[in-house]
Amino acid sequence: MSLALISSMLILSFNYATPIIVAALGGIYAERSGVTNIGIEGMMVIGAFVAAAFVPLFESQLGGVTPWIAIVLGTIAGGIYSLIHAYISIDLRGDQIISGTALNMLSVGIAVYFTQIIFGMQRTQTFNRGISKVNVPILKDIPILGDLLFMRIYPTFFLSLALVVITWFVLFKTRFGLRLRACGEHPSAVDSVGVSVRKMRYIGVILSGLLAGLAGGIMVLSQSTQFTAFSIHGVGFIALASLIFGRWNPWGVLGAGIFFGFSQIFTVYANDFAFLRSVPNEFFFMMPYVFTILAMLLFSRRSVAPKAVGEPYDVSKR
Amino acid sequence: MKRYLALLLVVILFAVSCTPAGTAEDHIGGADPEAPKVKLGLVTDTGGIDDKSFNQGTWEGLVAYKVGAKLEEENVKFLQSTSDADYIPNLTTLAEEGMDLVVAPGFLFEDAIKQFSTDFPEQKILFIDAAVDAPNVMNAVFAEHEGSYLVGVAAALKAQEAGKNKVGFIGGADFELIQKFEAGFEQGVKAIAPEMEIVIQYATAFDKPEEGQTLASKMYDDGVYVIYHAAGGTGNGAIKEAKDRRENEEDVWIIGVDKDQYEDGIYSGGDVESAILTSMIKRVDLAAYRAAQAVADGTFEGGTVEYKIKDEGVGIPAENPNLTDEWVNTINEYKDKIAGGEITVDPVPSRVK
Structure with a gap:
């Protein structure tokens, strides 16, 4: 090999x-704050549409920066769209699964x-300037690793890595993160110390919408x-x-995403491995x-879902 | 947790759709202004009238006939469908308005046409790109293998020039119709370069760009120089890959399908450079035009008409900025040979036999 x-x-x-x-x-932000977000798919659709329509x-007129402005707009659109989910599930205490599903259906x-x-x-009309692959300067010259990871790669992958680190830091190293997580575990405890559960959950859902919109924009502009x-x-559901x-x-x-990515790619490459050649292709499509x-x-x-995820917070039941 | 499982199952059910396409203007003519005035109606599929594809092409064919035969404006019309459920009501509306010919472009109409042709046994119907067996339905299908032969010739010529010995084919799904594209391409390539290697890959659906991108990326990494895609939306991903690589100064090409995809392949926002070498186009406008003519002449009959190279039903676009004149001449020679019956293109690829 x-x-x-x-x-x-x-x-x-x-x-x-x-x-x-x-x-x-x-999804982590929404669910850690206690709101199930089945609507990721729909928020991605909105982000993808706005980004792909803008380009x-x-x-x-705008030249090379167009796709980047487009994904920022897609991100914002995803955030705005998620407000519907936030309003229904936080203020109206509606069923979060139904709200999310409705958002998915509505989006297309x-x-x-x-x-x-x-x-x-x-x-949308086809666009000429999508997100293109880059060779990362300097890093591409590292022996072996340079060829492996830094040649002809979409810059958005590095953006996703940065977001992983930022999310980890925000959730586990900041006061905001602690409060957000607490809202998903024990909202009444958060409320009792004077932090607004409603506000935290709104932030969680909006962040979720922003990132889903970004994901949608990245997807359509790079693929x-x-x-x-x-x-x-269905990529929202894979997410x-x-x-x-x-x-x-x-x-x-991060690990799960790469795992899913790899298993998809493997279906295409399976035939390159001699010992797998006798297995019908359909088998790999299923994998x-x-x-x-x-x-x-x-x-x-053994799942470690936030305890209060999916339950509307009702102060009167405290 | 159960609900997540259920949702994941839903994901698996997400699939299947295809985007056929094609337009052009020449080789149309012969409408007789003295012929009986006919009323023509088109029902679009959900792609809309301006889809730059089957709906638009078919409409252009009808409009060309309207102009040629000097028909009244209101006697040629279309109804747009916003969902599959609109097909039968739209077809019925046109039939009840007394249209002499009702046209349905695209295989998505298959079930609707089966129903409609029995509900209105006297209604003349043109069904494009698939076939329904009914005495009042004229089916227009295309000899995709013949058109694909020509783009195979183009691919081989381009690869030879660059000193490359590998070309590739990406199909949307492995079944008989798409195999015709593969077969023609294969024979066209072999006609120019018998030793050239042809890498064949099939995707699992017509609406998964990232899968087309993956397949194309793999092929280009394996040294494939030109890819011919017959994969609708999945092929868009392959086109994106070719554009990306060309932007990174890699010399690779892709061939479009159904319509002239030159514009889809333009990269860097420039207005001159496209990754599309050429395209295999299907002349749906011609099929619509001829059917309208047949209705006016009283020669319309049910059954399947195959539009071949000799009818100009399939071929390459009139403009090919990425092909040299010399190559276009060679392609035209092959075109004449196929049209003249000197070369017979087999619709079955060698791998299947």
């Missing part, structure tokens, strides 16, 4: 994993409605040439799975999903 092959596989896995990691990190409209409808208005078709109703197709698989921990999410279910079975019992 050659180094070039390993390098190809790793880089592709990272590319696949990037949106999964970013969206799952968002073809402005790329000729909204996106396609606007593409119809803006572009007169059910997808495709336009936004369609199928652009996200949810990574969140559980990664045990609500940023490092765990990521089988792994997901197995992981669920193995980890769910």
Whole structure:
């Protein structure tokens, strides 16, 4: 097995994993604050749509920075969209699963409605300037590792790594993180010391929406040439799975995301390994999903979900 | 936890859709202004009338006929579908308005046409890109293997010039229709360079760009120089990969499908450079035009019509900025040979036989 092959596989896995990691990190904020976020998929769709719609409209005026502005706008759009979920699940104390599911279903409808208005078709116009691969200066010259990790890679992967570190720091090293986590474990205790559970949960959900929007933008701008109703197709749910698989921990999410990415890539590369060649291809197509279910079975019992996740906080029941 | 499991199962059910496409203007003509005035109706699929693809191409064909035959504006119309559930109501509306011909572009209409053709046995129907067996339905299908042969020739010529010996094919899903693309491409490449290696990869769906990107990336890493994709939305990922690599000064190419995808391949926001070498186009406009003509002439009949190279039904775009004139001439020679019956393109790839 050659180094070039390993390098190809790793880089592709990272590319696949990037949106999964970013969206799952968002999920951590929401769920650690006590709000289940099934709506990640929908928030990604909104982020992807806004980012992909912005690029073809402005790329000729703005040039090379267009995709970066686009993902910032996608991020903001995801955050705004998540307010619906926050309002329903925090203020109205509605069922968080239903709210999230509704957001998922609504998202494609909204996106396609606007593409119809803006572009007169059910997808965005194809864009010319997406996020492109880069060779990282200096680091690419490190022997072996340089070729493996720093050649022809999407810069967004490094962004996702930075977000992992930031999330870890915020959650476990700051007062804000402690309060956020406490809201997901024992909201009445947080309330009793004068911290607003409502505010913390709003922040958690909005952060989740922002990151999901970012993930959607990254996904469409680095992997495709336009936004369609199928652009996200379930990656938000894979992110949810990574969140559980990664045990609500940023490092765990990083590992889970790369694992899911790698298992997807492996389906494509399986035929390159002589001893696997006799196995029908369909078997490998099935593997990521089988792994997901197995992981669920193995980890769910020892799962460390925030205790109060999914329960609306009701002061009168304190 | 159960609900997560249930949701994960939902993920698995997320899939399957295909995006066919194609437009152009030439080789249309012969509408007789004296012919009986017919009323023509089109129902779009959910892609909308301006999809730069099947809906738009079909509509352009009908409009070209309208102009040529001097039909009244209101006698040629379309109804847009916003979901699959609109197909039958839209078709029915047009039938009840007394349209002489109702057109349905794209295989998504298959079930609707089965139903509709029995509900309105007297209604003349044109169904594009798939076939329903009914006496009142004219099915227009395309000889994709013949068109793919031409882009195979283009790929091989380009690779030879660059001194490369590998080209590739990405299919959206491994079944008979997509194998026709593979077969034609394979034979076209072999016609120019019998020793050239052809790497074949199939994706699992037509709507997963990242899978197309992965497949393309793997192929390019393996030394493939030109990829031909027949994979709809999945192919968009392959195009993205080719663009990214070209931006990084890597010399690789991709060939588009169904319509002229040149614009989709433009990178760096420039307006000249595209990663699309050429495209294999299907002339749905021609199919619509000819069917309208047949209705007016009274020659319309049910059954399947295959649009081949000799009808100009499949081919490469009129403009190919990334091909030299010399190559275009060579491609045209092969085109004439196929049209003249000198070369027969087999729709079955060698790997399947």
